[in-house]
Amino acid sequence: MTLRVLSVASEAAPLIKTGGLADVAGALPAALARQGVEVTTMLPGYPAVLAALGKTRALYKWPALLGTPARLLAGKIGDHDLLVLDAPALFDRAGGPYGDASGQDWDDNWRRFAAFSRAAADVARGAVKGRTFDLVHAHDWQAGLVPAYLRYSDDADAAPVPSIMTIHNMAFQGAFPPEIFPELGLAEAAWHVDGVEAYGQVGYLKAGMQLAYAITTVSPTYAGEIRSAEFGMGLEGIVQARSGCVHGILNGIDTADWNSANDPTLAATFSVSRLASRVRNKRALEREFGLAPGDGPLFIVVSRLTWQKGMDVLAGVLDHLVGIGGRLALLGSGDSEMEEAFLAAAARHPGRIGVRIGYDEALSHRLQAGGDAILIPSRFEPCGLTQLYGLAYGCVPVVSRTGGLADTVIDANPAALAAGVATGIQMNAVTDTMLAMAISRTANLYAQPAEWRRIQKNGMRADFSWGASGAAYAALYRQLTRTQG
Numbered sequence: 001m002t003l004r005v006l007s008v009a010s011e012a013a014p015l016i017k018t019g020g021l022a023d024v025a026g027a028l029p030a031a032l033a034r035q036g037v038e039v040t041t042m043l044p045g046y047p048a049v050l051a052a053l054g055k056t057r058a059l060y061k062w063p064a065l066l067g068t069p070a071r072l073l074a075g076k077i078g079d080h081d082l083l084v085l086d087a088p089a090l091f092d093r094a095g096g097p098y099g100d101a102s103g104q105d106w107d108d109n110w111r112r113f114a115a116f117s118r119a120a121a122d123v124a125r126g127a128v129k130g131r132t133f134d135l136v137h138a139h140d141w142q143a144g145l146v147p148a149y150l151r152y153s154d155d156a157d158a159a160p161v162p163s164i165m166t167i168h169n170m171a172f173q174g175a176f177p178p179e180i181f182p183e184l185g186l187a188e189a190a191w192h193v194d195g196v197e198a199y200g201q202v203g204y205l206k207a208g209m210q211l212a213y214a215i216t217t218v219s220p221t222y223a224g225e226i227r228s229a230e231f232g233m234g235l236e237g238i239v240q241a242r243s244g245c246v247h248g249i250l251n252g253i254d255t256a257d258w259n260s261a262n263d264p265t266l267a268a269t270f271s272v273s274r275l276a277s278r279v280r281n282k283r284a285l286e287r288e289f290g291l292a293p294g295d296g297p298l299f300i301v302v303s304r305l306t307w308q309k310g311m312d313v314l315a316g317v318l319d320h321l322v323g324i325g326g327r328l329a330l331l332g333s334g335d336s337e338m339e340e341a342f343l344a345a346a347a348r349h350p351g352r353i354g355v356r357i358g359y360d361e362a363l364s365h366r367l368q369a370g371g372d373a374i375l376i377p378s379r380f381e382p383c384g385l386t387q388l389y390g391l392a393y394g395c396v397p398v399v400s401r402t403g404g405l406a407d408t409v410i411d412a413n414p415a416a417l418a419a420g421v422a423t424g425i426q427m428n429a430v431t432d433t434m435l436a437m438a439i440s441r442t443a444n445l446y447a448q449p450a451e452w453r454r455i456q457k458n459g460m461r462a463d464f465s466w467g468a469s470g471a472a473y474a475a476l477y478r479q480l481t482r483t484q485g
């Protein structure tokens with residue numbers, strides 16, 4: 001039986017992306033189609049999304065959705081079946097999905113994403129004639145109120161719709177002051193610790209975790225870590241209380257988008273059997289970043305420059321990296337102090353460190369194709385995608401042993417090297433010393449070309465497609481709809 005799922009996300013590649021959520025929301029529909037699941041993705045009507053959609057007819061209208069007129073538009077972009085919430089007062093603005101061009105969050109994000117969630121709940125419950133859904137899949141805090149609107153609906157007779165709450169990053173919880181509660185249009189009963197209340201605030205992610213039929217997160221290790229206060233960040237109690245419904249399902253990657261044998265952004269395509277061609281990408285990258293030739297490894301970074309990603313620690317060990325003969329090409333943006341620290345390091349080490357502050361999808365491919373090793377010293381990492389792109393592209397990941405990084409990289413310890421299964425380098429803690437040691441270990445392995453090639457090839461042969469994870473989501477969907485049926 002074909003299952004119909006409404007996937008509710010605040011971003012989805014290639015239409016609108018600020019981070020990994022977009023990659024996953026963008027790739028899930030194709031992965032699930034292979035499992036007999038039809039996914040429709042619901043997105044806010046940001047200018048870029050409306051422009052891509054073109055002219056289209058409204059399927060449904062809300063005269064006042066949390067106080068503002070809104071329409072539901074439908075379209076197909078590539079293989080994506082889309083529903084788009086066109087609410088100009090909320091989403092028609094310049095800047096990013098969550099804030100203005102300077103990165104300042106919009107003051108009314110609580111209203112924007114409550115309206116989005118309310119609309120999604122209405123659609124999931126069949127507001128649009130001819131469009132029914134068996135299950136709704138909510139991603140991150142921006143969709144966290146969907147299960148709340150389903151539970152505390154005005155229409156008590158409506159058939160229940162099973163829901164899943166997926167946590168892509170527990171650090172972003174969408175907690176807002178209690179004064180907004182009356183504006184949300186939820187029943188009074190929702191203001192309760194078993195509902196949307198979280199430490200005296202309205203907790204959007206908390207509400208989703210509390211009220212969805214199941215909670216998923218994006219790796220098995222992170223699913224365990226968030227039971228602790230350190231990683232649960234205040235929501236560990238719910239994770240523990242609902243541990244029977246918490247599932248860790250590893251992200252996959254879009255192997256059509258990340259295919260080194262057929263990637264139009266590269267100077268030279270390559271594959272595990274044509275690894276020698278890869279060097280042309282390295283030369284091109286050196287030119288692009290103004291780096292002088294060298295015998296040591298060329299490290300790369302493609303990252304948000306934030307505390308989560310351990311970028312402050314990396315900035316502190318760059319002199320060591322250069323001192324042992326390494327070079328670095330970095331692409332990222334984020335915290336302005338970290339941006340400045342990397343720019344200062346580039347000025348200190350001309351020809352050895354090159355830095356691009358910004359966001360550039362094509363350049364991220366060229367970095368993964370030309371770099372020798374990608375540095376990912378995250379303090380926590382629910383799954384992480386850049387290590388998977390690195391593995392697929394022969395760019396050896398150097399990672400901290402946390403979350404999805406622990407689940408996807410096999411450390412080149414003596415046992416793994418002897419067994420011929422190593423795919424990268426792991427460090428136990430994100431400190432200057434540990435990171436400096438990991439960088440030195442990488443350089444030592446790089447100096448053994450046969451060993452290094454083997455590590456690269458092991459990674460390139462590993463399967464990080466959506467196959468297994470798509471099947472795991474489909475199995476969970478079926479289990480939850482059966483429970484209901």
Ligand SMILES: Nc1ncnc2c1ncn2[C@@H]1O[C@H](COP(=O)(O)OP(=O)(O)O[C@H]2O[C@H](CO)[C@@H](O)[C@H](O)[C@H]2O)[C@@H](O)[C@H]1O
Pocket residue numbers: 018019020021023024168169218251302303304331332333358359360361364381382383384385386404
């Ligand atoms: N400056 C830049 N230019 C171009 N591309 C850039 C870039 N900076 C980052 N990217 C790209 O953005 C994505 C980031 O993915 P990550 O998995 O690192 O996720 P993020 O922390 O955003 O997401 C959260 O959600 C994802 C999805 O579940 C989890 O994997 C992750 O652990 C969790 O923190 C990658 O596709 C990367 O290539």
